[in-house]
Amino acid sequence: MQIRVTVLGPGVADGVDVTVTAPAGTPLSAVVGSLASVVTPGGSTPGAVYCEDRRLDPALSQLGQPPLVDGAVLSLHRPLEGPGAEPVPARLLVASGPDAGGVHLLRGGTATIGRSADTDIPLDDPDVSRLHCALTLSPDGTITVADLGSTNGTWLDGRPVREHPVALPSGGILRLGESALRVLTAAERPAAPALGGQPAPGAAPDRRGGASGPPPEPPPTRVQRRVGWGRRASGRPEEAPPEPVAAERVPRVAPAEESRWPDLAALLLLAVESGPRLWERRAGSRDAYGIRLGTAQSPADGLPPVTVSLPAVGSLGLAGPRERIAGLARAVLAQLAALHPPSALELVVLAPGRAAEWSWLGWLPHTRPARGQDCRLLLGFDEEQVAARLRELTEIEAPGEGRSPARRSVVLVDGGLSPAAAQRLARLAVEGPATGVHLLCLAETPPATPSSPVAETLGAARSASPAFAACGSVGLLSGAMATAVRLVGPDGRPGPAASADAVSPAWVERFARALAPLREEGVGGAGGAQPGTAPLPESCRLLDVLELSRVTPASLRRRWAGGTGLPLVLGAGERGPVSFGLGGSRVPLLVEGGPRSGRTETLNALAASLAATLGPRELSLLLVEGEGEGLAASAELPQVASHVGATDPVRIRAFAQALRGELKRRALLLGGTSFDPRRGFGEGLTPAAGELGEGRVVAPRSGGEAAGQEPEPPMRARGSAPLPWLVVLVDDLPALVSPPLGAPGRQAAGSMMRALDAVRREGPALGVRLVLAGGPPAGEDPLRLAVAARLVLTGAPPGRGELRTVDGGRAPTQAGRITGRIPRTATLRPTVTRLDWARLGDPPARRPVRELGNGPTDIALLASAAARAASPKESASATPV
Numbered sequence: 001m002q003i004r005v006t007v008l009g010p011g012v013a014d015g016v017d018v019t020v021t022a023p024a025g026t027p028l029s030a031v032v033g034s035l036a037s038v039v040t041p042g043g044s045t046p047g048a049v050y051c052e053d054r055r056l057d058p059a060l061s062q063l064g065q066p067p068l069v070d071g072a073v074l075s076l077h078r079p080l081e082g083p084g085a086e087p088v089p090a091r092l093l094v095a096s097g098p099d100a101g102g103v104h105l106l107r108g109g110t111a112t113i114g115r116s117a118d119t120d121i122p123l124d125d126p127d128v129s130r131l132h133c134a135l136t137l138s139p140d141g142t143i144t145v146a147d148l149g150s151t152n153g154t155w156l157d158g159r160p161v162r163e164h165p166v167a168l169p170s171g172g173i174l175r176l177g178e179s180a181l182r183v184l185t186a187a188e189r190p191a192a193p194a195l196g197g198q199p200a201p202g203a204a205p206d207r208r209g210g211a212s213g214p215p216p217e218p219p220p221t222r223v224q225r226r227v228g229w230g231r232r233a234s235g236r237p238e239e240a241p242p243e244p245v246a247a248e249r250v251p252r253v254a255p256a257e258e259s260r261w262p263d264l265a266a267l268l269l270l271a272v273e274s275g276p277r278l279w280e281r282r283a284g285s286r287d288a289y290g291i292r293l294g295t296a297q298s299p300a301d302g303l304p305p306v307t308v309s310l311p312a313v314g315s316l317g318l319a320g321p322r323e324r325i326a327g328l329a330r331a332v333l334a335q336l337a338a339l340h341p342p343s344a345l346e347l348v349v350l351a352p353g354r355a356a357e358w359s360w361l362g363w364l365p366h367t368r369p370a371r372g373q374d375c376r377l378l379l380g381f382d383e384e385q386v387a388a389r390l391r392e393l394t395e396i397e398a399p400g401e402g403r404s405p406a407r408r409s410v411v412l413v414d415g416g417l418s419p420a421a422a423q424r425l426a427r428l429a430v431e432g433p434a435t436g437v438h439l440l441c442l443a444e445t446p447p448a449t450p451s452s453p454v455a456e457t458l459g460a461a462r463s464a465s466p467a468f469a470a471c472g473s474v475g476l477l478s479g480a481m482a483t484a485v486r487l488v489g490p491d492g493r494p495g496p497a498a499s500a501d502a503v504s505p506a507w508v509e510r511f512a513r514a515l516a517p518l519r520e521e522g523v524g525g526a527g528g529a530q531p532g533t534a535p536l537p538e539s540c541r542l543l544d545v546l547e548l549s550r551v552t553p554a555s556l557r558r559r560w561a562g563g564t565g566l567p568l569v570l571g572a573g574e575r576g577p578v579s580f581g582l583g584g585s586r587v588p589l590l591v592e593g594g595p596r597s598g599r600t601e602t603l604n605a606l607a608a609s610l611a612a613t614l615g616p617r618e619l620s621l622l623l624v625e626g627e628g629e630g631l632a633a634s635a636e637l638p639q640v641a642s643h644v645g646a647t648d649p650v651r652i653r654a655f656a657q658a659l660r661g662e663l664k665r666r667a668l669l670l671g672g673t674s675f676d677p678r679r680g681f682g683e684g685l686t687p688a689a690g691e692l693g694e695g696r697v698v699a700p701r702s703g704g705e706a707a708g709q710e711p712e713p714p715m716r717a718r719g720s721a722p723l724p725w726l727v728v729l730v731d732d733l734p735a736l737v738s739p740p741l742g743a744p745g746r747q748a749a750g751s752m753m754r755a756l757d758a759v760r761r762e763g764p765a766l767g768v769r770l771v772l773a774g775g776p777p778a779g780e781d782p783l784r785l786a787v788a789a790r791l792v793l794t795g796a797p798p799g800r801g802e803l804r805t806v807d808g809g810r811a812p813t814q815a816g817r818i819t820g821r822i823p824r825t826a827t828l829r830p831t832v833t834r835l836d837w838a839r840l841g842d843p844p845a846r847r848p849v850r851e852l853g854n855g856p857t858d859i860a861l862l863a864s865a866a867a868r869a870a871s872p873k874e875s876a877s878a879t880p881v
């Protein structure tokens with residue numbers, strides 16, 4: 001399990017980002033010392049650890065469990081700002097303006113608003129007076145607003161507000177200076193989180209969870225916490241504040257258009273509270289991949305959004321002064337990430353030398369590689385990383401699916417690229433949209449003003465960057481302070497000026513951290529979108545996943561005593577082990593992947609995982625190889641009754657015959673009833689009269705031993721019950737389906753296939769299950785078999801893949817390693833490493849888990865412990881458990 005968090009300590013104001021790698025369930029106490037020494041080398045272990053304002057108990061808080069999840073900020077010296085425990089009756093949202101995105105909690109009483117830092121709600125807007133207006137929240141829930149003698153006035157839905165308080169209705173738009181504000185009452189807030197049941201970091205922590213620190217300090221003001229941060233802005237707005245409109249007061253109804261395009265404050269709330277609209281858009285939804293660039297400057301009429309659709313325009317350029325254009329790009333990317341799930345949107349960054357500015361995107365689940373890209377995150381901060389990202393965008397397709405039109409990539413392009421990359425990008429800007437790739441290209445220009453008209457400004461930007469020139473439409477910042485945006489279409493004609501959306505680096509960092517721990521429902525492991533998920537490890541030891549790191553006969557016997565069903569543990573997932581219930585599935589499990597992707601190792605791991613659940617009395621395994629001898633390592637497990645390779649035609653035939661005989665024997669024993677392990681494993685059952693002799697049925701191990709004859713391969717393990725589970729594991733099935741010319745087993749392969757087909761048809765009712773390893777993933781089942789699930793291996797790194805079930809469930813999986821010689825502590829020791837965002841776009845350091853050159857392999861350790869656990873002699877001397 002791996003999480004990325006930020007650690008603050010004395011004198012480290014910005015914090016240090018670190019990656020923590022540890023087995024699931026590791027307590028915080030195991031890494032507190034390492035966290036402290038990353039922050040202050042040589043420093044002592046801290047006395048307390050805080051997450052927001054909550055003091056954590058290092059012995060009880062587990063890594064990977066809330067609040068210790070991706071994106072968390074830990075403080076080793078003092079509590080941080082927290083939301084407080086009590087419910088908040090109302091919040092003030094900064095819907096647009098230079099301080100957009102801010103969310104302020106209103107707890108009751110009067111709160112002042114103004115440019116001064118001494119006000120309860122400071123607004124970083126040059127046209128707001130130092131002390132501008134005041135909001136009062138009465139105990140009955142009504143909210144009023146009064147102007148405090150401001151220079152530019154306060155406006156409610158286009159009407160002036162004076163010193164006398166007036167009611168602020170729900171949905172009313174309050175304008176002061178260049179800012180638009182609105183109130184959200186508790187009654188209007190979404191009732192339940194859509195994703196997961198746990199609060200995301202930043203959402204109100206659950207204090208019943210045992211925070212052991214001091215009680216929170218009393219609120220310094222009635223407005224207790226600012227969820228968002230304003231961007232630094234200065235200067236005058238392009239246009240004067242609106243003229244007052246004298247009209248009858250009518251309750252304003254938010255136009256449907258506005259609610260379709262949530263403002264930035266609403267987006268921040270969605271992120272920190274996992275609101276119902278989070279990730280609501282998919283390919284095919286209305287407004288999918290649409291972007292709100294700002295709001296039309298018609299203050300009397302609410303905040304009509306100005307939007308652009310990426311599928312319609314293809315690629316989009318944004319041009320303007322550096323700071324402003326970055327603020328707009330942050331707002332655009334945050335919107336896309338809040339409204340589209342990672343399964344519908346991939347974000348890629350091409351920004352050489354700009355890691356500090358864009359690393360916040362690395363917190364978003366949308367920048368994780370999900371199509372087998374060879375990097376930890378889809379970030380390009382140097383020439384090599386940019387080249388790799390470009391290759392992936394044009395060459396890699398999702399395994400077995402082609403580039404899915406259900407998922408689009410938005411590529412941020414910012415900064416100087418090599419001429420080759422620039423040319424490639426220019427082509428991508430034009431051709432990409434047809435395959436679901438859209439560029440968002442930034443160009444630094446002066447704002448469009450009378451002294452720098454639109455055509456000239458755009459001409460300069462286009463000649464500087466071929467990719468920008470190839471973008472279908474451009475959002476051009478305009479006005480003296482570049483706070484307005486005009487959309488310029490392919491015909492070059494600029495649309496009307498709108499107030500540009502923009503957010504600060506601090507706001508967007510907060511936003512991205514809130515999304516960091518979230519995963520989608522049904523994607524990425526059982527249960528889905530909850531905090532507590534972690535990226536897959538580069539490799540994992542199956543025995544660790546099985547929690548059998550120190551496998552002993554006693555520990556196995558304990559498991560066998562409680563084992564039920566046929567749970568296959570495949571390996572590590574994002575939320576703990578990934579497993580598949582083979583017992584309950586009446587069709588085979590298929591493992592598929594390209595050459596060297598880890599299919600054989602996975603079959604060995606599956607055999608081992610079964611052997612860790614049931615002993616040889618209840619479980620027999622048959623190993624069949626179409627090619628090679630890769631399953632030989634598992635043949636030592638005492639549950640393995642027979643192992644047959646493709647090179648021996650006589651033995652293949654004998655095996656096929658014995659397998660068909662075993663099906664018949666089971667059918668006779670069951671006498672028309674279905675296999676049910678709850679009724680025992682066949683003890684006391686007798687076959688239908690005259691068909692088979694009792695002695696043969698209960699013989700512990702069948703097999704013709706007559707001299708000169710090929711002994712019939714046993715179908716039950718030594719010490720087996722009459723009717724154990726029987727699992728047939730077949731590697732390299734394509735070599736049996738169509739054996740290569742000249743292959744020694746070619747003549748006999750047909751008989752094996754017929755026997756396997758009989759298992760497929762008759763096995764489910766007889767307690768016989770099939771696990772098959774096929775060839776490379778194909779769009780359709782290469783074997784034309786109905787399968788219960790497929791483990792599709794991408795092979796980078798070996799064993800990496802995704803479990804796909806027929807009901808559409810998908811779980812990224814790192815299949816367990818079992819035939820390696822791995823030092824027992826190698827994957828157990830928790831580590832804390834400093835995060836270098838500039839390097840996360842590199843191929844992951846293949847820190848091959850140091851496998852020892854000698855000493856037993858994990859499967860040998862398991863087989864030897866299992867053999868001893870199964871031996872009657874050992875059992876007799878074992879301590880009862």
Ligand SMILES: Nc1ncnc2c1ncn2[C@@H]1O[C@H](COP(=O)(O)OP(=O)(O)OP(=O)(O)O)[C@@H](O)[C@H]1O
Nearest residue numbers: 539594595596597598599600601798799815816817
């Ligand atoms: N889960 C895993 N973790 C770490 N290494 C693995 C894992 N699975 C396989 N490997 C390594 O990858 C290599 C290929 O594995 P394996 O032989 O299982 O793949 P395959 O798909 O069966 O390949 P082939 O094309 O030879 O049939 C081996 O060196 C193996 O040790």
